[in-house]
Amino acid sequence: MKNTGALLVNLGSPDSPHEHDVRNYLNDFLMDGHVIDMPWLVRRLIVSLFVLPKRPAQSAKAYASVWTEKGSPLISISKDLQEEVQKLTTMPVELAMRYGKPDMESALVRLASKPEIKEVLLFPLYPHYAMSTVKTVVERAEKIISTHKLPVTLKVHPVFYDHNAYIEALVESAKDYLEKEFDHIVFSYHGVPERHIRKDDCTGSHCLQSDDCCQKASPAHQTCYRHQVYRTTACFVEKADIPVDKYTVAFQSRLGRDKWLEPSTSSIIKSLAQQGIKKVLVICPAFVADCLETLEEIGMEAKEDFITAGGESLELIPCLNTHPAWTKLVTHWLEKPLQN
Ligand SMILES: C=CC1=C(C)c2cc3[nH]c(cc4nc(cc5[nH]c(cc1n2)c(C)c5CCC(=O)O)C(CCC(=O)O)=C4C)c(C)c3C=C
Numbered sequence: 403m404k405n406t407g408a409l410l411v412n413l414g415s416p417d418s419p420h421e422h423d424v425r426n427y428l429n430d431f432l433m434d435g436h437v438i439d440m441p442w443l444v445r446r447l448i449v450s451l452f453v454l455p456k457r458p459a460q461s462a463k464a465y466a467s468v469w470t471e472k473g474s475p476l477i478s479i480s481k482d483l484q485e486e487v488q489k490l491t492t493m494p495v496e497l498a499m500r501y502g503k504p505d506m507e508s509a510l511v512r513l514a515s516k517p518e519i520k521e522v523l524l525f526p527l528y529p530h531y532a533m534s535t536v537k538t539v540v541e542r543a544e545k546i547i548s549t550h551k552l553p554v555t556l557k558v559h560p561v562f563y564d565h566n567a568y569i570e571a572l573v574e575s576a577k578d579y580l581e582k583e584f585d586h587i588v589f590s591y592h593g594v595p596e597r598h599i600r601k602d603d604c605t606g607s608h609c610l611q612s613d614d615c616c617q618k619a620s621p622a623h624q625t626c627y628r629h630q631v632y633r634t635t636a637c638f639v640e641k642a643d644i645p646v647d648k649y650t651v652a653f654q655s656r657l658g659r660d661k662w663l664e665p666s667t668s669s670i671i672k673s674l675a676q677q678g679i680k681k682v683l684v685i686c687p688a689f690v691a692d693c694l695e696t697l698e699e700i701g702m703e704a705k706e707d708f709i710t711a712g713g714e715s716l717e718l719i720p721c722l723n724t725h726p727a728w729t730k731l732v733t734h735w736l737e738k739p740l741q742n
């Protein structure tokens with residue numbers, strides 16, 4: 403540990419909620435071949451013809467609605483986490499974003515310039531594996547280290563979607579909400595295209611082949627986002643003692659025309675209201691820090707849709723953010739990383 407420095411990495415946000423900055427951010431993000439996994443030219447055409455003409459203005463409005471004096475919630479919360487973790491450990495801990503600032507290149511160069519640092523422990527701030535999150539962060543770190551010939555080895559912290567300590571922290575952070583009266587809880591995970599899951603299936607023949615493939619043991623689960631989010635949900639409901647008819651798993655933030663994981667959070671929210679469900683909680687365990695997708699898409703948009711469809715209240719359970727149980731756990735894992 404004495405010769406190890408840690409790098410926490412989250413997704414990133416635009417520099418400001420202005421359309422120009424949001425356009426640059428969306429271009430950077432969506433031109434990543436692990437996000438829109440098409441040949442470069444096809445990706446360039448999709449992004450330029452179908453995303454950049456209208457999306458920056460829409461997303462800028464959404465960002466403006468969650469932006470604070472400290473800037474993007476995702477970045478300011480991630481910075482607070484890094485500061486809290488740094489208070490608990492003597493190892494140097496840096497924070498970077500996969501897209502935008504603070505950037506991964508500067509953070510890795512800074513860590514590697516410390517004479518005592520021989521190893522960088524990369525800690526992607528995602529509980530679940532996806533090519534659009536963990537894989538792209540790992541490849542970017544490897545590229546930076548080789549391009550700059552940094553004299554460090556790279557160690558990657560594994561995902562922790564069903565680790566008991568993570569589930570305990572998640573249940574503990576949601577405790578005040580779970581203790582109140584509610585009719586139903588929605589586990590809303592960021593969606594991914596089904597194609598991404600199939601592409602990452604190391605067996606080539608398991609993922610999405612049957613309705614219950616995620617429940618049948620397979621080495622494919624190491625990289626199956628759907629399996630992993632089901633596991634998080636199963637562990638959470640067991641620990642929090644939530645009965646099977648009181649929760650639903652759903653997927654949010656769909657983009658484009660491909661088939662994404664289903665059901666969508668928006669369809670579930672409307673159908674719960676139509677069934678006469680009045681009080682709904684929504685938890686978003688794929689995000690460890692509140693961001694546009696939780697605060698705006700769920701906390702504002704889904705809430706309005708639920709009430710318009712006849713529901714009474716929809717409460718967003720905050721992400722782990724800087725909850726002491728989470729801060730302590732991250733510090734513990736930086737000092738004693740889980741094994742793959
Ligand atoms: C939590 C894990 C995430 C996965 C998996 C993921 C996949 C994924 N995302 C997009 C497209 C967009 N995502 C956007 C925002 C966004 N996404 C995540 C996390 C995951 N994305 C976070 C934390 C955020 C919030 C960033 C913030 O600044 O708060 C956006 C930008 C906003 C918008 O215009 O809606 C896009 C676009 C794809 C295509 C994808 C998988 C292929």
Ligand SMILES: [Fe+2]
Binds near residue numbers: 592655
């Ligand atoms: Fe996303």
Ligand SMILES: [Fe+2]
Binds near residue numbers: 615622623628
């Ligand atoms: Fe699966």
